[in-house]
Amino acid sequence: MHEEVREVRATLSDVAAKAGVSRQTVSNALNTPRIVHPATLERVMEAVAELGYSPNLHARRLRTSSARTIGVRLEPVHDGIHGVLLDRFLHAVTEQAADLDRHVLVFTADGPDDEVARIRSLSQRSLADAFILTSTDHRDARVAALVEAGIPFVAFGRSWDADGPDHAWVDVDGRAGTREATEACLAVGERVAFLGWPTGSGAGDERRAGWREAMDVAGLATDLDRAVTDDPGEAQEAASELLAAGATAIVCASDTLALGAIGALARADASVPVVGFDDTGVAAGLGFSSVDQSLGDVAAAVLSLLHGDADHRLVTPRLHRRAHPRWGLPAQRTASADGKEAS
Incomplete structure (x- = not known):
């Protein structure tokens, strides 16, 4: 009987560690190499070749066009007022996305881990190009997981961690x-x-x-x-x-x-x-x-960041x-x- 051997794919973090640079530098080298120092770029590309790293195709497609299908988790309503706010935000995103010829796919999940698992599944099956995270909190594990996986997303709300992974977010001031x-x-x-x-x-x-x-x-x-x-x-x-x-x-x-x-x-x-x-x-x-x-302005800012690099917007x-x-x-x-x- 032969034991099944599963191939372990190299991640962005693996490349960063191998090249001795940050994950953002690896991302820049793969997507906007003109802004990376030649010596650093060479080191990163050598690490990519040695590890056999394959960049996320959805992320690359997102940077060359714009997200057509956007996944958003529909959260269970535990607080009437909080639920109303998220409902208004989702309505604004859906309405504005339609004007941009984009579509919103709503899904449910039993907690943060299940949400990440469902996002991975939707992304792998090409059912959604990018995602919106809501209700972010201190050291939000969803942020680190999606950054690590190379799945494009924008968070509505900061994760409040100065040492956390860089990612796109929109928040209210x-x-x-x-x-x-x-x-x-x-x-x-x-x-x-x-x-x-x-x-x-x-x-x-x-x-x-x-x-x-x-x-x-x-x-x-x-x-x-x-x-x-x-x-x-x-x-x-x-x-x-x-x-x-x-x-x-x-x-x-x-x-x-x-x-x-x-x-x-x-x-x-x-x-x-x-x-x-x-x-x-x-x-x-x-x-x-x-x-x-100003949830309409928040929705507009989120949609504008869904096809760009990691950036931050504060809505007044x-x-x-x-x-x-x-x-x-x-x-x-x-x-x-x-x-x-x-x-």
Whole structure:
């Protein structure tokens, strides 16, 4: 009986280690050799020949044209607001892709490992040319796996790892969003509070940093800062503490937290501006201001990167003001023709 011997294909990392260069340098040598130093290029190509490395054909096709079929995982809905955001993003991607004569293939997966396995399968069977990752997190294993496999993808969201593999991503500038929201609240009073998530969430830390920046520039204290999980009940209790401490407005890291803050206002019969983040139907229904993630712009940026090299795009969100009599923001004042302020 003969034992079956499976051939182990060389990877991009194998070539990089053999040539003593980074994986990005190997990618540059194979795809844009003109930008690589001749001596380095020669070393890389020798390693390619010695190891018998075969570049991913899908990646090469993507660089010479554009992705026609784009795979996106349809995530299970555990959080109503998070699910709504991803649904809006997927709708924007599908609509804009159709205008570019591209198609979106939606698939499901039971967790990150299964998602990578399904992406590999779809790529190998030529059912999709490129992929979009959503809900990325610290040290996201999916990113490293797809980079290693040479499968083209763009992530919606950073992986927040400075030492992680370079890859294309698009994210919303949460810091800019909460900074704008805080600046708007400072027009009402100086004790602007922040209600966010515990430290360690990349997006949450960025949103808190935007609030702090605006307060620091104004020379104001940042003591009214509370961290809770994304739960309306916890948010309501924390917001009650902030109101008791004299908060003149509450900027929140999400619409879910803002919902809890609204509950605290109702319970205390108080009236201060509340600003959420995500601009969901909850914000529209209750009439509180919220930061719109500009998901149409995110979708456009993702599609533009699907046929290029690794690049990064930060999309600037927009503050959607709502003038609810109890927790809304006042109308933004603009300069009139004679230079005077007008509402």
